Amino acid sequence: MAQFVNFLLLVSLIAFAPLCFCTKSNYGYLYPQFYDHSCPNAQQIVKSVVAKAVAKETRMAASLLRLHFHDCFVKGCDASILLDSRGSIISEKRSNPNRNSARGFEVIDDIKSALEKECPNTVSCADIMALSARDSTVLTGGPSWEVPLGRRDSKSASLSGSNSNIPAPNNTFQTILTKFKLQGLNVVDLVALSGSHTIGNSRCVSFRQRLYNQSGNGQPDSSLDQSYAAQLRARCPRSGGDQNLFFLDFVSPTKFDNSYFKLLLASKGLLNSDQVLFTKNEASMELVKKYAYNNELFFEQFAASMVKMGNISPSTGSKGEIRKYCRKINS
Ligand code: HEM
The missing domain is CATH 1.10.420.10 (Peroxidase, domain 2)
Incomplete structure (x- = not known):
C-alpha cells in the first residue's frame, strides 16, 4: 500500500511539476525575486556600480535607460545589443540608431564583472540592463518599480532588426x-x-x-x-x-x-x-x-x-544562456 501511495505521489509530482516552475505570473515568466536565493546581493551590486557611474557623469543615466530600450526592441530583452562583432555575429552596435550614439557598454561590463565575482554564471546581462534602467531613472529623480527578473541572454544579434525595429527621429x-x-x-x-x-x-x-x-x-x-x-x-x-x-x-x-x-x-x-x-x-x-x-x-x-x-519576448528556462562576458557568447 505504502508503495502504491509513493507511486501516486511520484506521478502527481511529475504531472504538476511544470505548473510549479512555469506558471505565468502578472509579469509573464519573469519575477522580481528571481535571484533572491542564487544571488541575494545582485540588485545592490547593480545599484552601486550604476550610482558610481552616474556620479561620475550624470548623462550615463540616460544612456543606460536608452540601452535597455534599444535592446528590447530587437528580438526581445536579451542583451543582443551588447554583443560585439565576432564569428558569424554582426554587432547591433553598427546599426543606424546605435552607431556613434549608443553608450554605457563599459558600465554594463563593470556591473557584470562585479556580479561574476559575487555569484559566477548566475545573473544575465539582459537583467543587468533592466535593473540599470530602473536605477538610472531613480537616481535622476524618477519613479521606482520592482523589476521582474529571469531573462536569459541571446546567442545572436540582429543588425537588420536593430535598423528596422527601433523608431527613427524623422519617422512619422x-x-x-x-x-x-x-x-x-x-x-x-x-x-x-x-x-x-x-x-x-x-x-x-x-x-x-x-x-x-x-x-x-x-x-x-x-x-x-x-x-x-x-x-x-x-x-x-x-x-x-x-x-x-x-x-x-x-x-x-x-x-x-x-x-x-x-x-x-x-x-x-x-x-x-x-x-x-x-x-x-x-x-x-x-x-x-x-x-x-x-x-x-x-x-x-x-x-x-x-x-x-522589459517583458518583450524574454528568453527563459533553457533558452539562451547566462553570458560570462556581456560582449560575447559563451562558446
Ligand atoms: C518613440 C520613439 C523614439 C525615438 C524616435 C527616439 C529617438 C532618439 C534619438 C534620435 C536620440 C538621440 C540620439 C543621438 O543623437 O545620439 C534619443 C536619445 C535618447 N532616448 Fe530616445 N527615442 C524614442 C523613444 C525612446 C524610449 C522608449 C526610450 C526609453 C525607454 C528612450 C530613451 C532615450 C534617452 C534616455 C536618450 C538620451 C541618451 C543619451 O543621452 O545618451 N527613447 N532617442
Missing part, C-alpha cells in the same frame, strides 16, 4: 506607433516611454532636418518654436557639427520629471518624433497634456510601461 507618428505596436506596446506606452527624453542628449544630426528643410521645401518645421529653432541653428549648422550635443529637455536636462511634456506644449520638443506626439494624433495629444499637468500620473504610467517593455 504612424510609423513610430506601428513600431511600438509590433512590440505589443500601445499609444499610452509610446507617450509615457517617450518621457525618457526628459534626460539625456541628442546629436545635431538627429534633428537637423527640422531646422532647415522639414518637408523638402527648404522651410523649417512649422511646429517648432521659431526662437528655439534659431538657438538650435546656432550650434547645428546646415552642414558640419553632426556630433554637437543638445539637451533633449533643456529646462531640466539631468532631472527625471515631466518638463519634457511641458516643452511639447510650448512647441519646444527637440526631435521631430517628440513634437509629433503633440501634433498628429488626438489620443497622444491628450496624454501629453495629462502628463504635462500631472507629474505623478506620468511617473505611474512610466513605471508600468517600463515593466511592459
